[in-house]
Amino acid sequence: MITLKQRGRAGLQFLGSLQHYSSSVLRDQAEADFAAQPEAANLAEEFNSDVGPSVWRERLGRAREVVERSKAYRYNRFYQRWVGEQNYIRAIPATEARRAEWQSLVAAKAPKDHSRLQLDPNLEMPSWYDGVEWHLEPGGWDGYDLTQPMFMAGIGPHVFALGGYAAVDVDCNIREQRARVVEQFRKRDMKRIYEPGCGGATTLGVCRQQFPDAELIGGDLSPALLRGGHFISEMLGLDITFRQEDCTKVAERDNSVDGVISYALHHEMPPAVTEKTLREMFRILTPGGEMVINDPPPFRAVNPLQAVVLDWDTDNRAEPYFSAAASINLAKMMREIGFVDVEEYALEKRGYPWVTRGRKPS
Amino acid sequence: MSRTVERPARPYLGQMELDDVMRMNTELLAELWILRDRVTVLEHMLEEKKVVDRKALSDFVPQGELAKELERERSALVNRVAGAPHAKSYDFETLAKQAEIG
Structure with missing residues (x-):
């Protein structure tokens, strides 16, 4: 493994510590400040009921006014934004300082078999996706050719591993969370599993551990993320097929996969695209097949302060669809499409991971 | 993009x-x-x-010339930082005296 130089490493470790402080000490104080406000109890009761997006906007506006009375909350948000920017402001130069080493490694370990990486240079990027600087990364997923090492050696271990950003709670173990989500498949005799919006090989890698004999297929729009996933998969012998495709129109045949896993995807697409994706996954699932989704929780499932925090990501951490996604009811959408035995629940505190799962009728 | x-x-x-x-x-x-x-x-x-x-x-406790050097540097730092909002002007003589300070 290639490590960062001292300046890059220490700078990113500082970001991890600052985010941890902001998400624990300042966040706890903000919770206490909010609870002491006269409107807190009524807001909490109001937030329990499911309503449409326009009512959520109005509710969130009122809750934000109350939440922002807290000085701790205002500083918490300042640090969250600062760390969000600095992740890239520090990690890109730190990764560039090791460019030659990374390129040598990639050349030495380059996969020999490209049959499991199917890129489509003619694929038209959907307008809702193109040009978004996801998570404040300049150029988005495909803006930086060393995105994968930047996360693997920098932002991942030094910042994200401590939690405390977006829906991810502080001090949680994001690796264990992924494994627990895959464990939510009630069906355990899988032959083929598909992941829409797979990014790299992280979730399908966990599927490989839990379903050693299943055929694994991941689809995504980003060629950079697919190349990274393929590189890791081939290096570790995970035997995953990666395909560049739009998850509303995938290449799988009708009734061809037993399981669909969707991890942190739907908050990164408009609700109408989520609905099309769910319909497409329903189409490819075999009768009796199951879909498990993990995404940030809906506003109705968290307290008003957490809802304001989630809503904040939309305008402040380049998550243009976060609020729209948290306003819809995925479980209801799945039932309307035809899924049965639909359930939704949180695996940990503050509502994340938020699991929604359902089966295609046998 | x-x-x-x-x-x-x-x-x-x-x-x-x-x-x-x-x-x-x-x-x-x-x-x-x-x-x-x-x-x-x-x-x-x-x-x-x-x-x-x-x-x-x-x-280690700095003594003699080393202690004096640290004191000079410390005072200069305090003056620069704490004095920043209060400095209304600067001139060549004052700046030139700082030549020996690191």
Whole structure:
């Protein structure tokens, strides 16, 4: 493994510590400040009921006014934004300082078999996706050719591993969370599993551990993320097929996969695209097949302060669809499409991971 | 595809200038940590090579000329930082006297 130089490493470790402080000490104080406000109890009761997006906007506006009375909350948000920017402001130069080493490694370990990486240079990027600087990364997923090492050696271990950003709670173990989500498949005799919006090989890698004999297929729009996933998969012998495709129109045949896993995807697409994706996954699932989704929780499932925090990501951490996604009811959408035995629940505190799962009728 | 991330227009701390000052403060805190990390790593490496003893370094009390040098540097730093909001003008003579200070 290639490590960062001292300046890059220490700078990113500082970001991890600052985010941890902001998400624990300042966040706890903000919770206490909010609870002491006269409107807190009524807001909490109001937030329990499911309503449409326009009512959520109005509710969130009122809750934000109350939440922002807290000085701790205002500083918490300042640090969250600062760390969000600095992740890239520090990690890109730190990764560039090791460019030659990374390129040598990639050349030495380059996969020999490209049959499991199917890129489509003619694929038209959907307008809702193109040009978004996801998570404040300049150029988005495909803006930086060393995105994968930047996360693997920098932002991942030094910042994200401590939690405390977006829906991810502080001090949680994001690796264990992924494994627990895959464990939510009630069906355990899988032959083929598909992941829409797979990014790299992280979730399908966990599927490989839990379903050693299943055929694994991941689809995504980003060629950079697919190349990274393929590189890791081939290096570790995970035997995953990666395909560049739009998850509303995938290449799988009708009734061809037993399981669909969707991890942190739907908050990164408009609700109408989520609905099309769910319909497409329903189409490819075999009768009796199951879909498990993990995404940030809906506003109705968290307290008003957490809802304001989630809503904040939309305008402040380049998550243009976060609020729209948290306003819809995925479980209801799945039932309307035809899924049965639909359930939704949180695996940990503050509502994340938020699991929604359902089966295609046998 | 755009490759530029813009700052949001709305300040987090009630006023854009306050956000600016906090950005400077937090940037300096990051630099301070990077330096402390480096010094700690440096001490560790020097001790491993038996060049310095970290306990002796902690127990060391500067005396004589070294103590005077540190005092001069410390006072200059305090004057520069604490005095920054109060300095109304500067002149060649005052600046020239700082030539010996690191």
